Amino acid sequence: IILLLKPAEPLVSSVLQNPAVVMKGQGESVNLNCNHSNTNFNMIQWYKQPPGKTDMTLLGYTRLTSNVVEDQFKSLYNVTGNGQSHSSFVILKLRQPEDSAVYFCAASDAQCCMKPSAQTKTFSVRK
Template sequence: QQQVRQSPQSLTVWEGETAILNCSYENSAFDYFPWYQQFPGEGPALLIAIRSVSDKKEDGRFTIFFNKREKKLSLHITDSQPGDSATYFCAALGGGTGSKLSFGKGAKLTVSP
C-alpha cells in the first residue's frame, strides 16, 4: 500500500516561475514531513521539513504548505532556477512507523531557462 503519493510525476516550468509539487498521505499518525532533493547520481539531500503542528514552513524560495485535515501538503519553489532541476521526494514519518521514512515516488522538476 502506497503510504505517500506525489503528483505530478514530472513538471516543467520556466525560469522565474513558481513550481508546485503535491503530496498526500494515508497514515494520520504521520507527523513529520521532509522534502528531499535528489540530483542524478547523488543521494537525496534534505531540503525542508515540516511538523504537523504547523501549516506552513518557509526557507528562502522553498515553502511547504500543510493541510492536516485533508492529509495533503505541497512544496512551492518560487523564482525557479535551472539549478533547481532535480527529483523531489516527499516523505513522512511518525506515529506507529517509528523512525522509518515512507517515501513518495518522486517528482522530476525541469526548469527551462
C-alpha cells in the same frame, strides 16, 4: 527546467506525490503536493536529489501545524500543509540548472526531541 518527482508505490506505501513530472521555464514557480492516509504519521519531509547523485538534501518539512524550510533555503522554497495528511512544496522561482532534480516527499511518525536542560552528570558510589 525538468523536475522529476518520485511517486510512491501505492501497494508499498500510502504516500502519494503529484504531479509526477513538471516542465517549466526559468523564473516560473512550481507547486508539488504530497498526501498520505496513515493516521499514525504526523510529518511530511521534502527532499531534493540532484541528477546523477545518490545523496538527498532535506529542504523542509511540515509537522502538525509547523511548516519549516531549512535556513539555507528560506528564500528559495515554501512549505505548507499539515503532516497528518498533506503538504505542498513550492519552488518560488526556478533557477537553471540548480533546480533540475528529483524531488521526494516522505511521511513519518515524527518524535519530538528536547535538549537536556543542563549539562549534568549523576554519579553513584558502589560499596
